[in-house]
Amino acid sequence: MATEFNTDAKNKIAEALKPILAESVQLYVLTLNVHWNVTGPMFQGVHLLTEEQYLELAPAIDEIAERIRTLGQKAPASLGAFAKLGSIQDGDENADAQAMLKSLIAAQTQITGRIRPAIATAADAGDEVTAGLLTDRLTVHEKAQWMLRAMLG
């Protein structure tokens, strides 16, 4: 019979979730930037795809933050904290559509690389809930990479 994982394990998992929360917010803002500012013949497709993506990200960000709270830690919730924890750079509202798509692919790849080891951290500690949540996030971010790449042609 599995017992509840200990505080050390919970803290370790919460710490792994914090940069994922930060980068999810950074990706959300970058996605909005592209949604609002993309121009050119690809406008319609990019505008609609990024809308789907930011609408999906908003509740996911809440889920990740609430999982950190469930594990007993405060959720980072300031732009300063997100900038310290995450590595996704701000977008350029004047970039062309191709460069915007490339910046989104890079951001989606960055967060994927953050999530993968955190799944192992959670699974090793017997935290199937976090492992499941992160596996769902990985599915979304991998699919997003495919769609963004496909749009580049």
Ligand SMILES: [Fe+2]
């Ligand atoms: Fe919109």
